[in-house]
Amino acid sequence: MKKVYIKTFGCQMNEHDSARISSILASIGYLPVDTPELADLVVINTCSVRENPENKVYSLLGKLRPIKRKKPELVVAVCGCVAQQEGERILEREPIVDLVFGPDRYFNLPEFLSRVESGERVCDTSRVYPKPPIEDFIPDEWIEKGHREGIKAYIVISKGCNNRCSFCIVPRTRGKEVYRTPQSILKEIEIVVSEGIREVWLLGQNVNSYRCGEDYGFANLLSDVSNNFDIWRIRFTSPHPKDWTYELTDLISERKNIAKHIHMPLQSGSNKILKLMRRGHTIERYLDQIEYMKKRIPGIEVSTDIIVGFPGETEEDYEETLKVVKEVKFSQIYPFKYSPRPGTYAEKLGDDVPREVKEERLARLICLQEEINAETMRRLIGTEQEVLIEEPHHKKESYWNGRTNSYRPITIKAKDLFIGDLVLTKVVGFNGHWLEGEFVNIIEKSPLQYKCVT
Secondary structure (H helix, E strand, O other): OEEEEEEEOOOHHHHHHHHHHHHHHHHOOEEEOOOHHHOOEEEEEEOOOOHHHHHHHHHHHHHHHHHHHHOOOOEEEEEEHHHHHHOHHHHHHOOOOOEEEOOOOHHHHHHHHHHHHOOOOEEEOOOOOOOOOEOOOOOHHHOOOOEEEOOEEEEEOEEOOOOOOOOOOHHHHHOOOEEOOHHHHHHHHHHHHHOOOOEEEEEOOOHHHOEOOOOOEHHHHHHHHHHHOOOOEEEEEOOOHHHOOHHHHHHHHHOOOEOOEEEOOOEOOOHHHHHHHOOOOOHHHHHHHHHHHHHHOOOOEEEEEEEEOOOOOOHHHHHHHHHHHHHHOOOEEEEEEOOOOOOOHHHHHOOOOOHHHHHHHHHHHHHHHHHHHHHHHHHHOOOEEEEEEEEEOOOOOOEEEEEEOOOOEEEEEOOOOOOOOEEEEEEEEEEOOEEEEEEEEEEEOOOOOOOOOO
């Protein structure tokens, strides 16, 4: 049996794609290994949304050079967004790379590997856009070989993005939006639920812009998933604020199995910067949607992304962002220093905020969020939370890790649990970003057929 090492950078969509790639390779006789030294094939699934993960790709390729020298038959493949962005330039820059393919081409991987074995260096970043933009881009024969993690499954409902946010390279690397049919999506969910999955994530670069015809949108799909399956939790990522509707909020408030956590990227609290970012909404609209959510869905938590140091961002603009953070009190912030991406509109604006200013603003934002997080965690002490068990604790015997409905990580002390048990837990403390809980009782037993030994 041949062996493959897969390294994944970036978002949950990339994680999903890597799981698909692993299944495809398993079908032609590859076993996964944990280190590139043991592999016959190395696949690097890349991210280019920011400069740092792109740099990590080339750093990893540098580390692979001595391995390739000792083992010339090793096949090195680069896929994902950097592959789509750079294409043939990767082959020119890195002689150790044998294969480059874009995110739309991984189902062709067996064919590509055959060409590599024949001595060819392969690059394929082609894509075809269907008209209308509706296509079951996951073939029927591969639907049941999707991305699962314990009690969770990740279901891609769309790919690509039609927004043109000025800082973002995703429309270039992932292409225009293409939507799977509801029939294909619901079929995949039916399969994973029959296997015992009880938490489903709906994935898309702009998940809430999903449409299949004029009369069927994301809210319709979310309602059908909620109504038709024995699912305990439905999550989705990432929505865009400009496509959020009161209808979606109302639906979440009415359905117990749609999780009470939303990741809603903010990026900036300044209307001037939002306009330069081409986000398509104002801060007033964003805050109106958040206010409505909190009124309709008691206990909902909202996480977000924020970029500091965007071109033209003044101290006053930055203070507007901090003001919004204080008002909303996000459950979690994923903060980033702006880095220009090739071919984007923002690249033309110039990277005019000094690095030390970006770093100082990032540090202040993180410090503020830590204060907000600690305040929220203290308020949760004494409450009872429904926790879905995800794994045994890596170090402590008879301790288990899970997530609350609002996506807070929690460790609880309990014996004889299964991955996938839904348990009632009393919060007794916290450590950093992790809640600590005491087991109260089991709400639902795990439908999975295996038990993890702690």
